[in-house]
Amino acid sequence: MHAQRQKIMWSPLLIHLLFIGITLSMLIPFLIVVIISLSDEQSILHHGFRIIPDKFTLLSYTYFLKTPDTILNAYGVTITVAIVGTLTSLILTSTLGYTLSRRDYGLQRVTSFYVFFTMLFNGGLVPFYILMTQVLHLKDTIWALIVPGLLSPFYVLIMKGFMAKIPIEIIESAKMEGASEWRIYAQLILPLSKPALATLGLFILFNFWNEWFNALLFINNEKLVPLQLLLVRALSSLDIITSRPEFLQAGINLDMSQFPKTSAKFAVVVLSAGPMLLVFPFFQRFFVQGLTIGAIKG
Amino acid sequence: MEKRSRYHLTMVIALCSVFAVTGCGKTSSGATATESPNASAAPTDAGKKLDPVELTWYYPQNKANPDLKLVNDEVNKITKEKINATIKLQPVDFGTYEQKLNTVVAASEPVDIIWTSNWLFKFEENQKKGAFLALDDLLKTAGADLYKSLQKKFWDDASIGGKVYAVPNFQFSASRAGLVIQKRFVDKYKLDINSIKKIEDIEPFLKQIKEGEPGITPFGTTKGFYTGMLYGIDPKVPVYENDPNHKVLPDVTKEMKQNYALAHSWYTKGYINQDAATLKSAADAYNKGTTAVWFDWTGKPGSEVEFKAANAGNDVVLVPLSKAYFTGAASTLNAISRTSKNPERAMMFLQLVNTDKKLYNTLVYGIEGKHYTKTTGDFIKINQEAGYFTNTDWVFGNISNEYLPEGAPADKIAQTIKMNNEARVSPYNGFVFNSEPVKTELANMKAVQDEYSAALGSGTLDPEKNLPIYEQKLKAAGADKVVAEKQKQLDEWLKTHPAK
Numbered sequence: 001m002h003a004q005r006q007k008i009m010w011s012p013l014l015i016h017l018l019f020i021g022i023t024l025s026m027l028i029p030f031l032i033v034v035i036i037s038l039s040d041e042q043s044i045l046h047h048g049f050r051i052i053p054d055k056f057t058l059l060s061y062t063y064f065l066k067t068p069d070t071i072l073n074a075y076g077v078t079i080t081v082a083i084v085g086t087l088t089s090l091i092l093t094s095t096l097g098y099t100l101s102r103r104d105y106g107l108q109r110v111t112s113f114y115v116f117f118t119m120l121f122n123g124g125l126v127p128f129y130i131l132m133t134q135v136l137h138l139k140d141t142i143w144a145l146i147v148p149g150l151l152s153p154f155y156v157l158i159m160k161g162f163m164a165k166i167p168i169e170i171i172e173s174a175k176m177e178g179a180s181e182w183r184i185y186a187q188l189i190l191p192l193s194k195p196a197l198a199t200l201g202l203f204i205l206f207n208f209w210n211e212w213f214n215a216l217l218f219i220n221n222e223k224l225v226p227l228q229l230l231l232v233r234a235l236s237s238l239d240i241i242t243s244r245p246e247f248l249q250a251g252i253n254l255d256m257s258q259f260p261k262t263s264a265k266f267a268v269v270v271l272s273a274g275p276m277l278l279v280f281p282f283f284q285r286f287f288v289q290g291l292t293i294g295a296i297k298g
Numbered sequence: 299m300e301k302r303s304r305y306h307l308t309m310v311i312a313l314c315s316v317f318a319v320t321g322c323g324k325t326s327s328g329a330t331a332t333e334s335p336n337a338s339a340a341p342t343d344a345g346k347k348l349d350p351v352e353l354t355w356y357y358p359q360n361k362a363n364p365d366l367k368l369v370n371d372e373v374n375k376i377t378k379e380k381i382n383a384t385i386k387l388q389p390v391d392f393g394t395y396e397q398k399l400n401t402v403v404a405a406s407e408p409v410d411i412i413w414t415s416n417w418l419f420k421f422e423e424n425q426k427k428g429a430f431l432a433l434d435d436l437l438k439t440a441g442a443d444l445y446k447s448l449q450k451k452f453w454d455d456a457s458i459g460g461k462v463y464a465v466p467n468f469q470f471s472a473s474r475a476g477l478v479i480q481k482r483f484v485d486k487y488k489l490d491i492n493s494i495k496k497i498e499d500i501e502p503f504l505k506q507i508k509e510g511e512p513g514i515t516p517f518g519t520t521k522g523f524y525t526g527m528l529y530g531i532d533p534k535v536p537v538y539e540n541d542p543n544h545k546v547l548p549d550v551t552k553e554m555k556q557n558y559a560l561a562h563s564w565y566t567k568g569y570i571n572q573d574a575a576t577l578k579s580a581a582d583a584y585n586k587g588t589t590a591v592w593f594d595w596t597g598k599p600g601s602e603v604e605f606k607a608a609n610a611g612n613d614v615v616l617v618p619l620s621k622a623y624f625t626g627a628a629s630t631l632n633a634i635s636r637t638s639k640n641p642e643r644a645m646m647f648l649q650l651v652n653t654d655k656k657l658y659n660t661l662v663y664g665i666e667g668k669h670y671t672k673t674t675g676d677f678i679k680i681n682q683e684a685g686y687f688t689n690t691d692w693v694f695g696n697i698s699n700e701y702l703p704e705g706a707p708a709d710k711i712a713q714t715i716k717m718n719n720e721a722r723v724s725p726y727n728g729f730v731f732n733s734e735p736v737k738t739e740l741a742n743m744k745a746v747q748d749e750y751s752a753a754l755g756s757g758t759l760d761p762e763k764n765l766p767i768y769e770q771k772l773k774a775a776g777a778d779k780v781v782a783e784k785q786k787q788l789d790e791w792l793k794t795h796p797a798k
Binding site: 069070125126129130133134216217220222225232233234235236 | 361362364366388390391392393394397398401402404405406407
């Protein structure tokens with residue numbers, strides 16, 4: 001009896017330990033990032049990165065949050081772009097993916113090739129810029145942040161792959177009942193594709209959330225600057241300010257030794273990644289589901 | 299069949315409706331983006347009434363200013379009155395300026411004025427791409443006063459192939475290598491700064507600091523302190539001053555050996571900070587306020603105040619070690635874009651920026667009474683938190699028009715002008731080395747230099763042992779070929795430009 005109990009105790013314990021180890025190896029680096037962003041610059045200089053710093057300070061956050069209007073505005077832009085972009089993008093991706101998945105669609109091969117082709121070849125930066133500014137006239141509008149990210153051929157192909165596994169019989173039976181194509185798409189296909197929509201939705205959301213390059217190219221209006229660009233800028237100007245003393249004008253008594261150069265970088269990570277970390281768990285449930293459904297059908 | 303076509307139709311409608319939604323942006327953006335009036339060529343004779351135009355101006359900034367729009371409106375009031383033009387200011391932060399402007403230029407976006415320099419969004423490179431307009435004719439008409447306001451040597455720096463392609467922003471354009479010493483130690487050890495003529499002369503003082511001031515680094519540096527300026531080598535082309543043969547020197551000169559040996563002896567004696575070879579910038583060495591002496595390459599008038607701000611508020615003394623060399627005006631220029639629809643008006647605007655004190659100071663400091671207040675004379679008190687603070691007077695135009703912030707030396711501008719005038723102008727001014735034929739060699743040499751120069755220059759490595767290896771590696775990378783190429787191009791150039 002005793003021996004048996006011990007036998008049962010050991011393996012879960014090992015597995016638990018293994019997973020605790022893996023979890024810690026992922027959590028601790030992030031914890032360190034948070035802590036360094038709160039550390040005093042001097043203690044980083046003297047002792048390097050530590051889990052428990054000598055001195056806590058909020059200086060690096062005050063550097064970024066000095067002008068809360070700007071950063072709140074940037075959060076607003078990013079959130080708007082992420083929500084509008086993700087929803088629109090999901091509509092486009094799922095409609096196109098669904099169309100491609102229908103074997104009774106006559107131009108399926110041509111359309112698939114068209115989508116696939118754009119994955120391999122693109123026009124390059126300058127034609128893209130010209131298209132956006134001189135053909136679509138999207139410069140300095142919020143659409144410049146949304147439109148370029150709307151349709152990714154790769155996601156369309158994933159979506160197609162998922163939808164192709166939905167038995168055609170379901171669609172046919174719905175047709176027999178007299179359902180229109182729209183109704184089939186909206187009431188049958190979309191609910192059945194929930195895992196795919198959630199998974200791709202999360203990816204798309206991340207893409208929109210992290211986007212800064214399009215903003216760099218197309219946005220001059222300060223009101224439309226998204227969070228990531230704001231932080232990229234703050235970091236690059238931080239580098240310039242600290243490396244070129246001539247930028248510091250006479251009369252400013254800024255003590256450079258107290259300047260939170262290192263911790264500010266980590267504060268950027270926390271500020272930009274934080275909201276996404278909160279969103280992630282809500283999607284995770286669909287992740288798991290998505291995988292199992294794939295497995296059953298596999 | 300009918301069903302199928304209905305299916306297609308609905309899909310088309312669905313896609314169209316999505317694009318219609320996204321298309322909304324078009325109408326709202328059209329209003330702002332394409333507003334610049336496509337006025338036909340501006341009238342040339344001054345007497346005729348000028349048509350209103352809008353100009354755009356790209357220039358770099360440290361950070362976005364919340365009050366930019368207010369300042370822009372204020373600027374427009376002035377320009378509207380004087381040249382009947384409005385200007386759309388388009389500041390881009392330094393970190394992304396190059397990337398953004400490359401795209402803007404490559405896409406031939408209509409822009410009027412573009413800030414350029416020899417270090418960010420490079421002037422020569424972009425002129426070769428055809429980004430800028432030649433200004434010679436405009437400088438005779440619309441910019442005649444502007445042309446007169448600067449000496450020829452400034453315009454030479456903004457010229458390529460005999461044509462002027464940009465308007466230099468007058469600022470401190472000389473360089474004078476020297477030492478920066480914290481004043482508290484000068485006073486304490488009664489250092490006679492007039493006795494320091496060569497870099498070696500500071501050594502006894504470093505010894506005193508080392509012995510008397512624990513916790514203080516006697517000499518802070520990053521990549522060392524070798525510069526041809528200290529040893530009478532022309533900074534433009536590595537040739538001894540007044541060398542009648544114009545012989546281009548190799549990368550490792552005998553002065554460099556001497557300098558590296560000195561650095562190494564200081565390093566071994568513990569005068570130089572231990573992390574010298576790996577620090578990213580000199581500021582890292584001194585801005586903790588714990589460095590007694592460091593090397594300064596520019597010797598800019600008024601930089602004592604800047605150094606004080608950057609080194610924990612300690613007063614410093616500047617000790618020049620070399621004479622001043624004219625370094626050229628190419629470090630900040632404003633060019634007129636090839637895509638400008640109104641180049642003539644852009645030139646008028648540039649002239650105005652460089653000659654109109656009110657306009658210039660509005661761009662630099664913002665609105666009087668809101669962003670700064672006048673104190674006495676030309677001195678002002680800047681309100682940094684008020685929403686407009688540029689800190690980059692040299693981006694906009696001629697700094698001799700500027701108000702002085704409190705604390706700056708009263709004769710800062712006079713000194714700047716004086717040093718610019720007195721600085722030794724290289725006889726090779728105007729010579730531009732075309733690196734194309736030796737591109738590979740230069741890239742290889744850069745790799746070797748990156749590996750060795752900081753460690754040797756800061757004294758971390760023993761030059762006795764490592765300089766020969768360094769020289770050997772440079773040779774293997776093709777250093778001789780580069781020198782020969784330089785010599786060849788210089789000789790060629792000298793045929794048409796006899797050096798004075």
